[in-house]
Amino acid sequence: MNVEKFSYDNQIVKLFLIATIVWGIVALTVGVWIAVALYYPELNLGLSYTTFGRLRPLHTNAAIFAFIGNAIFTGVYYSLQRISKARMFNDTLSKINFWGWQLIIVLAAVTLVSGITTSKEYAELEWPIDILIAVVWVVFGVNMIGTLMKRREKHIYVAAWFYIATFVTVAVLHIGNSIELPVSLTKSYPVYAGIQDALVQWWYGHNAVAFFLTTPFLGLMYYYLPKAANRPIFSYKLSILHFWSLIFIYIWAGPHHLLYSAIPNWAQSLGTVFSIMLWMPSWGGMLNGLLTLRGAWDRVRDNPVLKFFVVGVTAYGMSTFEGPMLSLKSVNALAHFTDWIPAHVHVGTLGWNGFMTFGMLYWLVPKMWKTELFSKKLANVHFWIGTLGIVVWVIPMWWAGITQSLMWKEFTPLGLLKYPNFLETVLQIVPMYIMRSVGGALYLTGIIIASYNLFKTMGMGSFVANEEAEAAPRGPITDKLQYGMIHRYLESKTLLFTGLAFVAIIIGGLVEIVPTYLISSNVPTIASVQPYTPLELEGRDIYIKEACNSCHSQMVRPFRSEVERYGEYSKAGEFVYDHPHLWGSKRTGPDLHRIGGKYSNMWHYLHMENPRSMSPGSLMPRYPWLLENQLDVSSLEAKISAMRTLGVPYPEGFESQANAELMQQAEIISNDLLENGIVTEPDKEIVALIAYLQRLGTDIKTKVAETK
Amino acid sequence: MKFSHYLSSIENVGIFPMISLILFLSVFIGAIIWIVTRDKEYISELEKIPLDNDNFSNNIENKNESD
Numbered sequence: 001m002n003v004e005k006f007s008y009d010n011q012i013v014k015l016f017l018i019a020t021i022v023w024g025i026v027a028l029t030v031g032v033w034i035a036v037a038l039y040y041p042e043l044n045l046g047l048s049y050t051t052f053g054r055l056r057p058l059h060t061n062a063a064i065f066a067f068i069g070n071a072i073f074t075g076v077y078y079s080l081q082r083i084s085k086a087r088m089f090n091d092t093l094s095k096i097n098f099w100g101w102q103l104i105i106v107l108a109a110v111t112l113v114s115g116i117t118t119s120k121e122y123a124e125l126e127w128p129i130d131i132l133i134a135v136v137w138v139v140f141g142v143n144m145i146g147t148l149m150k151r152r153e154k155h156i157y158v159a160a161w162f163y164i165a166t167f168v169t170v171a172v173l174h175i176g177n178s179i180e181l182p183v184s185l186t187k188s189y190p191v192y193a194g195i196q197d198a199l200v201q202w203w204y205g206h207n208a209v210a211f212f213l214t215t216p217f218l219g220l221m222y223y224y225l226p227k228a229a230n231r232p233i234f235s236y237k238l239s240i241l242h243f244w245s246l247i248f249i250y251i252w253a254g255p256h257h258l259l260y261s262a263i264p265n266w267a268q269s270l271g272t273v274f275s276i277m278l279w280m281p282s283w284g285g286m287l288n289g290l291l292t293l294r295g296a297w298d299r300v301r302d303n304p305v306l307k308f309f310v311v312g313v314t315a316y317g318m319s320t321f322e323g324p325m326l327s328l329k330s331v332n333a334l335a336h337f338t339d340w341i342p343a344h345v346h347v348g349t350l351g352w353n354g355f356m357t358f359g360m361l362y363w364l365v366p367k368m369w370k371t372e373l374f375s376k377k378l379a380n381v382h383f384w385i386g387t388l389g390i391v392v393w394v395i396p397m398w399w400a401g402i403t404q405s406l407m408w409k410e411f412t413p414l415g416l417l418k419y420p421n422f423l424e425t426v427l428q429i430v431p432m433y434i435m436r437s438v439g440g441a442l443y444l445t446g447i448i449i450a451s452y453n454l455f456k457t458m459g460m461g462s463f464v465a466n467e468e469a470e471a472a473p474r475g476p477i478t479d480k481l482q483y484g485m486i487h488r489y490l491e492s493k494t495l496l497f498t499g500l501a502f503v504a505i506i507i508g509g510l511v512e513i514v515p516t517y518l519i520s521s522n523v524p525t526i527a528s529v530q531p532y533t534p535l536e537l538e539g540r541d542i543y544i545k546e547a548c549n550s551c552h553s554q555m556v557r558p559f560r561s562e563v564e565r566y567g568e569y570s571k572a573g574e575f576v577y578d579h580p581h582l583w584g585s586k587r588t589g590p591d592l593h594r595i596g597g598k599y600s601n602m603w604h605y606l607h608m609e610n611p612r613s614m615s616p617g618s619l620m621p622r623y624p625w626l627l628e629n630q631l632d633v634s635s636l637e638a639k640i641s642a643m644r645t646l647g648v649p650y651p652e653g654f655e656s657q658a659n660a661e662l663m664q665q666a667e668i669i670s671n672d673l674l675e676n677g678i679v680t681e682p683d684k685e686i687v688a689l690i691a692y693l694q695r696l697g698t699d700i701k702t703k704v705a706e707t708k
Numbered sequence: 709m710k711f712s713h714y715l716s717s718i719e720n721v722g723i724f725p726m727i728s729l730i731l732f733l734s735v736f737i738g739a740i741i742w743i744v745t746r747d748k749e750y751i752s753e754l755e756k757i758p759l760d761n762d763n764f765s766n767n768i769e770n771k772n773e774s775d
Contacts, residue, residue, distance in 0.1 A: 083757050157757040223758050232755035237743040244739045248732050503731075 004152065004473055007466035008081045010368050012094040014463065016074040017364065019102060020357065021451045023070055027062035028444040034059055035437035038588065039430050041611075041621040049113040051621045053547030057124040058112045063349060064122060064212060066105045071357040072216040073097065073140070076163050078364060079223040080147055083157040085471040089146025093139050100136035104129060115545035116186045119580055120201050122208050123177050127188045130178040137174065141167040148494040152471040156494070158239045162219030164498050165247050169211040169505045177204035181646060183638045187541070191646055194575030195263045198583055199255065206254035207505075213348060214316075215246070217356050218285050221313065224360050225292055228305045234291035242284030249278050251505045256327035259336065260557040261583060262572040268329070275327035282320035289313040304379035308359030311387060315351020319344060334409075337553055337587040339429070339436075340401030343394045350390045350443055358382065358450055365454050369461025378453045386446035393439030400432035409561040417564055422590040423615055430619075526573035529699045531648045532692070534636055534662040539692030541639075542685050543582065546623065551588035554581075554696070567594035567697070574700060577648050589620060596698035601669055602676040604690045626686040631666075633659060665691060 037043040037052045044050040081088060088094050107129050111117070117124040125133070144167060148160060177200055180188040192200050226233050233239060255263060255271030290313055293300065300306045322344050326335050335341060366373050373379060407425040410418040419425050532540060543549070556562050558569040570593050575581055599607075603614055608626050611618040637655040644650045666682035669690055673680055680687065 079758070153757060155754050155757065157754065159758070226755075226758050230759070232752070232759060236751050236755040237746065241739055241743055244735055248735065 002472060003470050005468070005470045006087050007468050009077070009088050009091060009094065009465075010463070010467050011465040012088065012091075012098060013074055013078045013364070013368065014465075015098050016070050016077060017361065017368075019098075020067060020070040020074050020361070021447075021454065023062060023066035023105065024357075024447050025444070025451065027059060027067045028440065028447055030055055030059040030062060032437060032440040032444050035433070035440050037621070039433045039437075039619060041619050044621050046622070046624070048115065048546075048623075048625050051546065051623075053550045054113050054115060054117075056550045057117060057121075057547060058109060060122060061108050061112065061124065062105070064208070065108070068213060068349070068353045068357065069101065071353070071360070072166075072212075072220070073101070074364070075220040075224065075360055076144065076216065078368075079159060079220070080144060080163065083153060083160060083223065084147050084151035085153045085469070086147055086151045089143050089150060093143040093146075097136060097140045097143060100132065100139065104132055104136060107132070111186070115547075117544060117547060118180065118188065118190065119544040119547065119549055119582060120177065120190065120197075121205050121585060123174075123201070123204060126186055127178070127180055127182050128185060130174070130180075134171070134175060134178075137167070137171055141171065145494055145498060152474050154474055156497070157222070158233075158236065158243065159219040159222040161240075161243055161497070161501075162215045162222065164494075165243070165501045165505075166211050166216040166219070168498055168502045169207060169215075169247070169251075172502070172505060173204045173207050173211065177201065181642050183642050184635050187635065187639075189579040189639075189642055189646060191579075193577060193579045193646070193648075194581050195261075195572045197579065197581040198258055198261065198575075199263060199267065201581070202257040203251075203254040206257060207251055209348070210246075210250040210253075213353055214250075214282075217316075217353060218243075218246075220356060220360060221285070221289050221309070224356075224363060225289055225309050225313075228303070228309060228359070228363050229293055229296055229299070231292065231296065234288050234294065238284055238288050242281040242288070245281035246278075246285070247501060247505060249274050249281060253278055253327070256332070257585065258583075259327070259329050259332040260559070261555050262570050262575065264572075272327050272329060275324045279320065279324040282323075283317060286313055286317035286320065289316075302376075304373070304376060304383055305359045305363045307380075307383050308355045308362065311383075312352050312355035312359060315347050315355065315390070319348040319352060322347065333557075333559065334405050335401060336557075337585070338401035338405045339397040339432070340405075341586065343397035343401060346393055346397070347390070350386075350393065354443070354447075355386065358386070358447075361450070361454060365457050366461070369458050369463050371457060371461030374453050374456035374460060378449055382446045382449045382453070385442050385449070389439050389441075389443030389446060391439070392442060393436050396432035396435040396439070400429035400436075403432075404429050408565070409559070411561070411564075417561065420565070422565070423617060426588070426619060427617055525576065526571065526700060528702045529574055529576060531577045531643070531650055532695065533665055534640065534658040535665040535688050535691040536695045537639060537643070537692075538631060538633065538636065538662065539688035539690070540582075542626070542689045543692055544580075546626075548592070549582045549584040551584075551586065551620075552590065552592045553584035553587050554591065554593040555583040556591055556593050556697075562591070566591050568700060570697075571700065574697070577643075579643065579646055579648070592693070592696055594697040596694050596696040597701070600676070601672050601690050601694065602678060604693055605673055605678055605680070605686060608686055608689070626689060627680065627684060629685040631683050631685050631688050633662060636662065 033043065034052050034055045037055070041052075044052070048054070077088065077094065104125075108125050111126060111129065112124060116126050118126060123130075144163060148156060148164075179192075180190045182188045190197055190200075222233055222239060252274035253271055255267045256275045257271075259268050259271070261268075290310070293306065293310065300310055325331055326340070326344060362373060362379055404425045407419045407428060412418050554570070556566045556569045563569055605627070607614040608623045610622050610624075611620040636658050640650055640655045640658050644654075663682060666687045669687050670680050670682040
């Protein structure tokens with residue numbers, strides 16, 4: 001038989017592997033830092049760069065795209081070569097993938113702490129970085145598909161299916177969610193507004209979880225679990241069935257992030273139904289993983305790799321049960337905006353993604369450095385400290401979420417809110433916040449132990465950058481009729497398969513989003529809702545820059561307890577000029593949609609200077625720089641004309657008057673502050689922010705006043 | 709909003725949900741049919757891919773060592 005000699009590229013795997021460990025430590029350190037900041041707001045050291053609002057997106061982006069992203073590349077670059085019996089398609093593309101990705105991470109870190117953000121969750125990076133991400137991601141895809149096309153193995157193993165679906169869908173999601181109109185190099189507005197922006201954002205956000213945190217890791221599970229257990233997967237047939245179900249169903253479930261919000265009811269129901277359906281394919285994957293170990297459970301006891309895999313897959317099962325449960329409207333009414341949601345997310349990221357990654361690293365390093373693991377004992381310590389960390393993280397947050405939500409909703413026998421002061425419900429759960437940071441610190445300790453253990457292992461062994469291998473070339477398929485033509489044909493055509501996966505996910509996406517653009521009744525217009533004034537627009541951009549939406553929602557749900565606490569529930573038509581929407585997903589502080597007119601300008605001024613002067617015990621950080629910083633109006637004209645391009649009805653030529661109008665409104669506010677004994681220049685950032693806050697949610701009140 | 713006009717000009721867009729339902733069901737049913745009609749040998753060939761490959765590399769390593 002004709003046998004070809006070639007070599008596997010281990011060097012690229014090594015680079016990604018080291019990046020995984022380094023970014024893992026960074027991401028988790030920032031996580032612990034902000035966990036402490038939630039009960040110790042002075043931790044920002046008085047700097048704008050280190051406030052919770054700016055570090056929270058840094059933590060989520062670092063955890064998802066730096067730590068888990070590099071772990072995906074590590075796992076894919078190693079396994080894809082082996083299941084294809086081929087070297088990666090092109091070494092240069094591999095290098096561009098690696099260095100490009102690290103460049104993106106560094107740019108993300110610098111811009112996010114500087115307040116350069118789109119405010120869209122898990123897609124906070126501004127447009128130049130978005131373009132870079134798209135380019136690097138396509139490089140990854142070309143490299144992967146090229147490898148599969150030149151493979152020597154006759155079949156495409158199921159893991160590669162998951163990798164292809166990951167590539168295709170993340171590309172579509174990223175591009176679809178990042179369609180934005182640049183104002184300057186560091187600022188853009190999304191083309192969508194209000195409920196459409198929210199639907200697109202959570203179509204993206206939910207599927208980022210699906211296709212960045214789930215499908216690639218299922219692919220990794222299908223390769224590394226059989227390797228570590230040294231036996232084939234429990235059921236290959238099940239893997240195929242749950243693959244197709246998963247990619248078809250996942251894409252529809254996004255609206256479950258917006259239950260009881262102002263999006264149309266049919267979209268909410270769609271999200272719920274598909275979330276429940278999603279439970280089945282998810283558990284198909286989990287059971288397939290766990291049952292692979294049937295008859296080999298004794299090996300789990302003394303094999304750290306298998307230990308990590310078992311807890312990882314179990315965490316996957318838990319969070320994919322919790323997800324559908326949380327998308328039931330009755331459960332969601334209790335859980336949404338509370339700490340239950342971060343608890344749910346962290347079962348997935350710490351348990352599933354983290355532990356699958358660690359298991360994979362403990363398996364890969366000895367393999368690639370041709371040695372034994374430096375210390376099995378330390379790996380076991382890591383396993384237990386990590387597991388304990390997850391438990392100490394998650395359980396207090398479940399507790400905190402339910403406690404706080406019940407307090408929000410509790411009425412006295414007289415029909416008044418029992419806890420009308422939001423702060424009371426926050427102070428109640430501070431002990432849980434402290435426990436959560438301990439849990440995070442334990443988990444961080446675990447990864448530091450792991451890095452010591454892994455680097456020691458590397459030191460002991462000898463690394464082979466190019467691992468020699470040989471295999472027979474893939475001949476033409478001659479046995480079509482014998483096995484059934486269609487799938488064999490499909491399987492042999494990598495590009496065709498990629499195309500079908502694309503069709504599958506694009507249809508789900510279109511069906512969810514297109515109708516909201518078509519049916520005008522989906523967004524009932526409210527005549528009194530007007531575009532923001534120039535000063536309010538600038539104030540809104542400060543709100544975005546400081547990421548106030550990390551802790552404050554702008555979505556009063558139609559519950560008696562919320563209408564009583566905040567005011568009239570939010571309507572779709574109120575957000576038609578909101579590029580982007582700022583609904584938020586977590587209420588660490590109270591909702592702000594009806595904040596306009598609730599407090600005086602002076603209250604806001606003093607509250608921003610020091611929240612504890614107005615609300616004793618408040619856990620919000622101080623924002624003294626807003627009082628000092630000059631408002632940057634250099635791109636005001638560009639902003640107004642960009643907004644008009646997006647459909648906001650500013651009259652033609654408004655740009656030229658915008659500056660004068662801005663100063664006029666600013667002087668009214670600074671004069672009002674002066675009357676209350678506060679001397680401030682009208683051109684400070686705080687004035688613009690106050691203007692925006694005082695406008696929030698007031699348009700429909702105007703209407704009520706008029707009709708009266 | 710302006711952007712929506714691009715999409716609202718799609719004719720007969722109401723057919724989208726029907727197409728997607730039919731596509732989903734046909735792929736799902738197709739996958740089941742494919743699965744139940746596979747013979748054991750073929751499946752076992754597939755599921756051994758990650759394991760086979762490793763043995764293969766090991767053979768190479770062994771061979772190199774014996775050279």
